[in-house]
Amino acid sequence: MSGALEFSPSRAHPLSRVPRFDLQTDVIIIGFGAAGACAAIEAARAGSQVTLFEVAAGSGGTSALSGGEIYLGGGGGTRIQQAAGFTDETEDLFKYLVMAGGPNCDVTKVRAYAEDSLAHFHWLTDQGVKYKSSYVPEKIVEPITDDCLIWSGSEEAWPFVDAARPAPRGHCPQFVGMGGGRYLMDVLTLRVSESGVDVRYNSRALCLIQDESGRVHGVVVRSDGELRYARARSGVVLCTGGFVMNRNMVKRHAPLLLRSNRPIGTVDDGSGIRMGMSVGGAAINMSEGFVTIPWYPPESLVQGIFIDERGQRFINEDCYHGRVSQYIFQQPGDRVWLLVDRVAYQPPAFQEFARIEIGAAGETWEDVERDLGLPPRALTSTVEIYNCHAAQGADPLLHKARKWLRPLDQPPFVALDCRVDHCVYSSFTLGGLDTLPTGQVLNEDRDLIPGLYAAGRAACGLPRWGAGYSSGMSLADCTFFGRRAGRQAARREP
Amino acid sequence: MSGALEFSPSRAHPLSRVPRFDLQTDVIIIGFGAAGACAAIEAARAGSQVTLFEVAAGSGGTSALSGGEIYLGGGGGTRIQQAAGFTDETEDLFKYLVMAGGPNCDVTKVRAYAEDSLAHFHWLTDQGVKYKSSYVPEKIVEPITDDCLIWSGSEEAWPFVDAARPAPRGHCPQFVGMGGGRYLMDVLTLRVSESGVDVRYNSRALCLIQDESGRVHGVVVRSDGELRYARARSGVVLCTGGFVMNRNMVKRHAPLLLRSNRPIGTVDDGSGIRMGMSVGGAAINMSEGFVTIPWYPPESLVQGIFIDERGQRFINEDCYHGRVSQYIFQQPGDRVWLLVDRVAYQPPAFQEFARIEIGAAGETWEDVERDLGLPPRALTSTVEIYNCHAAQGADPLLHKARKWLRPLDQPPFVALDCRVDHCVYSSFTLGGLDTLPTGQVLNEDRDLIPGLYAAGRAACGLPRWGAGYSSGMSLADCTFFGRRAGRQAARREP
Numbered sequence: 004m005s006g007a008l009e010f011s012p013s014r015a016h017p018l019s020r021v022p023r024f025d026l027q028t029d030v031i032i033i034g035f036g037a038a039g040a041c042a043a044i045e046a047a048r049a050g051s052q053v054t055l056f057e058v059a060a061g062s063g064g065t066s067a068l069s070g071g072e073i074y075l076g077g078g079g080g081t082r083i084q085q086a087a088g089f090t091d092e093t094e095d096l097f098k099y100l101v102m103a104g105g106p107n108c109d110v111t112k113v114r115a116y117a118e119d120s121l122a123h124f125h126w127l128t129d130q131g132v133k134y135k136s137s138y139v140p141e142k143i144v145e146p147i148t149d150d151c152l153i154w155s156g157s158e159e160a161w162p163f164v165d166a167a168r169p170a171p172r173g174h175c176p177q178f179v180g181m182g183g184g185r186y187l188m189d190v191l192t193l194r195v196s197e198s199g200v201d202v203r204y205n206s207r208a209l210c211l212i213q214d215e216s217g218r219v220h221g222v223v224v225r226s227d228g229e230l231r232y233a234r235a236r237s238g239v240v241l242c243t244g245g246f247v248m249n250r251n252m253v254k255r256h257a258p259l260l261l262r263s264n265r266p267i268g269t270v271d272d273g274s275g276i277r278m279g280m281s282v283g284g285a286a287i288n289m290s291e292g293f294v295t296i297p298w299y300p301p302e303s304l305v306q307g308i309f310i311d312e313r314g315q316r317f318i319n320e321d322c323y324h325g326r327v328s329q330y331i332f333q334q335p336g337d338r339v340w341l342l343v344d345r346v347a348y349q350p351p352a353f354q355e356f357a358r359i360e361i362g363a364a365g366e367t368w369e370d371v372e373r374d375l376g377l378p379p380r381a382l383t384s385t386v387e388i389y390n391c392h393a394a395q396g397a398d399p400l401l402h403k404a405r406k407w408l409r410p411l412d413q414p415p416f417v418a419l420d421c422r423v424d425h426c427v428y429s430s431f432t433l434g435g436l437d438t439l440p441t442g443q444v445l446n447e448d449r450d451l452i453p454g455l456y457a458a459g460r461a462a463c464g465l466p467r468w469g470a471g472y473s474s475g476m477s478l479a480d481c482t483f484f485g486r487r488a489g490r491q492a493a494r495r496e497p
Numbered sequence: 498m499s500g501a502l503e504f505s506p507s508r509a510h511p512l513s514r515v516p517r518f519d520l521q522t523d524v525i526i527i528g529f530g531a532a533g534a535c536a537a538i539e540a541a542r543a544g545s546q547v548t549l550f551e552v553a554a555g556s557g558g559t560s561a562l563s564g565g566e567i568y569l570g571g572g573g574g575t576r577i578q579q580a581a582g583f584t585d586e587t588e589d590l591f592k593y594l595v596m597a598g599g600p601n602c603d604v605t606k607v608r609a610y611a612e613d614s615l616a617h618f619h620w621l622t623d624q625g626v627k628y629k630s631s632y633v634p635e636k637i638v639e640p641i642t643d644d645c646l647i648w649s650g651s652e653e654a655w656p657f658v659d660a661a662r663p664a665p666r667g668h669c670p671q672f673v674g675m676g677g678g679r680y681l682m683d684v685l686t687l688r689v690s691e692s693g694v695d696v697r698y699n700s701r702a703l704c705l706i707q708d709e710s711g712r713v714h715g716v717v718v719r720s721d722g723e724l725r726y727a728r729a730r731s732g733v734v735l736c737t738g739g740f741v742m743n744r745n746m747v748k749r750h751a752p753l754l755l756r757s758n759r760p761i762g763t764v765d766d767g768s769g770i771r772m773g774m775s776v777g778g779a780a781i782n783m784s785e786g787f788v789t790i791p792w793y794p795p796e797s798l799v800q801g802i803f804i805d806e807r808g809q810r811f812i813n814e815d816c817y818h819g820r821v822s823q824y825i826f827q828q829p830g831d832r833v834w835l836l837v838d839r840v841a842y843q844p845p846a847f848q849e850f851a852r853i854e855i856g857a858a859g860e861t862w863e864d865v866e867r868d869l870g871l872p873p874r875a876l877t878s879t880v881e882i883y884n885c886h887a888a889q890g891a892d893p894l895l896h897k898a899r900k901w902l903r904p905l906d907q908p909p910f911v912a913l914d915c916r917v918d919h920c921v922y923s924s925f926t927l928g929g930l931d932t933l934p935t936g937q938v939l940n941e942d943r944d945l946i947p948g949l950y951a952a953g954r955a956a957c958g959l960p961r962w963g964a965g966y967s968s969g970m971s972l973a974d975c976t977f978f979g980r981r982a983g984r985q986a987a988r989r990e991p
Contacts, residue, residue: 015777105752106748215511215513217509254601280774280941281777281940283774283775286780288750378886384878400872447767447770448771
């Protein structure tokens with residue numbers, strides 16, 4: 004342990020000061036979540052000697068906390084999509100992902116993913132990940148059954164529906180309950196073992212080793228309490244996750260996310276991002292994050308309207324819950340309500356988990372407005388306009404789809420309290436190192452940093468806009484670009 | 498020239514590969530705007546040998562494009578504030594600046610500035626910057642007369658007015674017309690010359706020189722077309738400005754600013770930020786920027802209300818024009834209007850410059866709503882609620898101060914078109930290198946990078962939130978923390 008304190012992820016160790024190499028290999032991978040697992044499998048299969056360092060005592064990382072859902076499609080559709088009656092063209096997947104990528108979308112990565120997403124589905128099943136051929140048409144968060152295909156984004160909602168033909172693309176593994184991410188990682192972990200990867204648990208990467216020309220040669224690691232200098236002949240792949248658990252980094256880079264009281268992460272201390280920055284890697288998109296509250300199901304609640312503390316609407320409520328939540332976070336103040344009438348109201352399925360409570364109820368909307376302490380007319384005029392348009396089957400202000408539109412005119416009326424400072428909003432970060440689709444890490448001029456690769460949330464990949472996130476996009480990115488980073492790192496550069 | 502292409506600000510040059518030093522000095526300053534000038538003056542006065550490299554043929558940088566206004570106060574008030582009848586306590590300046598700094602405010606820097614702002618005013622006058630003892634009470638952008646003191650922020654507007662006792666703090670130099678920034682730079686340039694600083698114009702810093710331990714030793718520079726290796730025994734101070742003219746960087750880090758069609762900058766290519774990043778410096782707050790359209794004066798327009806393309810209000814209109822503009826940029830869509838009636842309407846003073854035109858006019862608000870193509874009730878219900886509350890002297894939704902409130906009920910009615918894609922919105926960046934109040938550049942763990950300093954918009958200083966910016970804050974930061982960086986760099990570190 005002694006001496007470890009002098010190392011920092013934010014300061015690279017000079018190659019000339021490495022006293023010895025305790026370990027030499029071709030490819031070093033840091034972090035055993037989905038990205039690290041896929042990178043390790045592919046690098047080993049390409050013939051490289053691979054060492055994987057994981058800080059915990061087992062595999063999984065934050066990927067194992069998830070539902071294991073992966074955003075897949077294109078090429079006419081996976082067999083699951085097709086069996087459910089959907090064709091899914093590559094161009095529609097491409098257009099949706101470009102739009103979902105937001106103002107800073109990496110079109111090159113989206114193109115690579117859209118073209119090869121179907122092949123990636125086959126790769127996943129080849130690894131042994133099981134998918135049941137079944138489809139859940141309702142708007143849900145993830146199945147508690149072992150069903151597979153769900154609508155996991157805003158495909159059917161404005162403005163996405165105008166840009167790309169919608170298809171459900173969330174593929175959940177065949178696993179009963181909400182722990183599909185652990186199952187996915189169990190499958191991948193077994194493949195890693197079989198690939199002959201040297202896995203070192205309880206091993207924290209302390210910093211990169213760099214020569215004076217800027218090339219990365221390995222890492223300093225504390226492994227089972229011992230300081231070790233590890234050399235990677237070909238490359239180091241950072242698969243360390245995001246930085247949501249490093250609250251100083253969140254405060255500095257993504258202060259909006261501090262409003263979320265449930266960061267989703269295991270380690271996620273930004274150490275990989277910091278290591279990349281220490282050698283001149285560009286961290287981009289650092290202010291963006293995913294936030295969400297599972298305010299539906301049941302989907303009847305989508306008939307309701309969200310208002311902020313001024314009584315104003317701000318989003319078409321038929322969007323993915325994460326997009327709605329992103330807009331909630333951008334409204335002024337902490338107070339937000341979902342207004343529903345007797346017909347639309349059912350208790351939210353995640354009411355207890357999310358701490359969504361009834362903020363006010365009454366026989367008239369005036370009662371609700373008054374009980375919420377809103378200024379006169381703030382709420383009632385919003386409901387009036389909405390009802391007037393909804394009666395005509397239209398939502399010209401926010402473009403909620405016709406199927407969800409009906410006047411909220413059946414008393415009693417209810418305001419579900421979705422206060423940011425009270426309810427449970429989950430979050431993780433979407434900023435990270437800028438990389439090529441090969442996983443090669445770039446500096447601010449987009450020149451390569453030789454010997455350094457990144458994948459998963461240590462990198463900035465497909466998901467990079469909270470308002471465009473869809474469930475399964477991060478695991479899609481981790482697994483797909485993790486594989487590519489592993490393959491690229493296995494090629495010895497000149 | 499040959500060979501220069503192999504250098505990049507994003508890649509440091511190893512000390513061991515420096516063939517010779519063409520120039521050796523104590524302190525190297527890069528960039529001759531306000532930050533560079535003040536750093537040079539103070540480093541030279543502290544006894545250091547100082548070389549200043551400026552890429553242009555003369556001093557000024559982006560500081561010279563400004564009005565030269567500096568945000569000053571505290572300590573009971575400057576003599577100008579006092580003569581105008583304002584006392585300005587340090588704590589009020591502090592509280593205002595903390596709030597204006599937004600969610601990622603650097604309280605340590607704000608504290609330093611609030612405590613020493615009055616002394617900084619005296620330093621500026623000691624340099625020869627002249628201020629007339631006069632005060633303009635109206636809401637203006639900057640005086641075209643030689644008057645001094647103006648309200649240059651949101652001090653009197655909600656929510657700032659609830660946090661700190663307001664005082665006007667924008668101090669404009671005694672200069673007739675809008676070119677006060679050039680005058681300010683002329684004064685500072687003369688002081689730099691008198692300080693014995695070695696100024697090299699036509700000199701572009703290509704990259705930093707760093708040893709393997711991470712310490713910065715100098716810069717590679719192309720000076721009058723010749724490649725030069727320049728050594729700084731004590732430190733390099735980056736005063737290169739922001740990155741608003743580097744559209745790739747803007748796209749990557751602050752895509753919202755791409756909506757502005759008038760970036761304010763000279764060089765501002767982010768080269769200093771990139772140089773800092775190349776040695777592990779943390780660039781923070783990179784998504785933030787200042788945007789504005791001078792929609793007032795005349796101040797009667799503040800009686801109007803802004804609506805977005807949904808007909809919704811979104812800001813108390815008595816805020817500083819930059820805060821209003823920041824909210825305009827955050828609304829969905831490109832269409833924004835300022836609604837006024839006959840009593841409030843006067844042609845905007847900057848109508849031609851800003852391309853603010855009349856979007857619709859009519860004898861009723863229904864006419865205006867229809868002519869703008871808004872859905873029925875979208876605009877009219879907003880005006881109804883506003884008028885109803887304004888008649889009672891209140892704005893419970895957005896808290897515009899009482900003095901601006903009156904029902905907009907005197908026809909004809911006018912919608913001034915403030916479309917983002919048509920009008921002229923100016924912008925500059927507010928993200929940069931993380932530094933201590935001494936100007937010392939920090940890595941992502943907030944450890945020092947030895948030998949490296951930054952000030953002005955290459956650093957992330959006082960102004961770091963578009964919604965909190967006030968005129969004069971950037972020059973306050975450049976001059977004040979430029980001075981500190983110069984003094985600190987002049988101290989030889991162990």
